[in-house]
Amino acid sequence: MARINLLPWREELRKERKQRFIAFWAITVLVGIGLIFIGDLYISHNISHQKSRNQYLQNEITQLNQRISEIKDLRTKKEQLLERMQVIQNLQGNRPVIVRIFDQVAHVVPEGVYFKQITLEGDRLSLVGVAESNNRISALMRNFDNSEWFAEPNLTAVRKVAANSQRWNEFDLTVKQINPTQAKGGL
Numbered sequence: 014m015a016r017i018n019l020l021p022w023r024e025e026l027r028k029e030r031k032q033r034f035i036a037f038w039a040i041t042v043l044v045g046i047g048l049i050f051i052g053d054l055y056i057s058h059n060i061s062h063q064k065s066r067n068q069y070l071q072n073e074i075t076q077l078n079q080r081i082s083e084i085k086d087l088r089t090k091k092e093q094l095l096e097r098m099q100v101i102q103n104l105q106g107n108r109p110v111i112v113r114i115f116d117q118v119a120h121v122v123p124e125g126v127y128f129k130q131i132t133l134e135g136d137r138l139s140l141v142g143v144a145e146s147n148n149r150i151s152a153l154m155r156n157f158d159n160s161e162w163f164a165e166p167n168l169t170a171v172r173k174v175a176a177n178s179q180r181w182n183e184f185d186l187t188v189k190q191i192n193p194t195q196a197k198g199g200l
Contacts, residue, residue, distance in 0.1 A: 114138070114162060114190055121156035121163070125149045129183075138163070138188045143174065143181040150184050157188050165189040 111133075118131070118138075125145035132139040144150045150171065157166040169185040 110192060117160055117162040121153065121160050123149055123152040123156065126153050133190065136190045138190050140186045140188070141183070142186070143176075143183050145181065147171065147182055150182060150186075154186070157186075162191060163188045164191050 114133070122128070126142060126149050127144075128140055128142040130139075130141040144153070150168065154166040154168060157163045165188065167187045169187060172183045174181050174183045
């Protein structure tokens with residue numbers, strides 16, 4: 014016998030529910046895919062924005078590092094210039110002192126004493142010379158000791174040498190150079 018469904022509405026209701034379920038499922042899947050796509054766009058945008066900010070900061074850091082190195086170079090140049098200026102000022106200030114030292118050396122040298130070499134290193138005056146006798150060397154040391162521009166004469170060596178058929182006493186002498194104006198408090 015033929016099957017007659019007296020209640021076809023149940024079948025239709027099932028079909029309709031199934032179609033709604035599939036449509037709802039498809040919409041849910043589409044909305045999920047859309048949300049994932051939008052979320053991906055949002056995150057990608059934030060990442061690219063952060064990368065551009067990082068790149069900007071990196072560029073600024075590089076520029077600042079260059080400026081810092083320029084500042085360091087300028088500071089070293091400044092220090093070098095200040096040192097040069099200090100040396101020049103010291104030379105300018107010591108110019109009359111050096112002239113005065115050589116003038117005083119000329120005054121303390123007794124007759125019969127000749128210098129071969131004079132060296133001034135700091136406040137030490139080193140002299141290498143020849144004298145006719147030991148008495149002349151002693152007189153030179155006394156004159157240095159009595160001078161207000163020199164102190165602490167120290168005879169390092171005396172050697173006998175022969176030159177021009179004469180016997181000479183070659184000597185090495187060091188003397189401390191002092192500035193009497195500074196020693197007396199800058200009169």
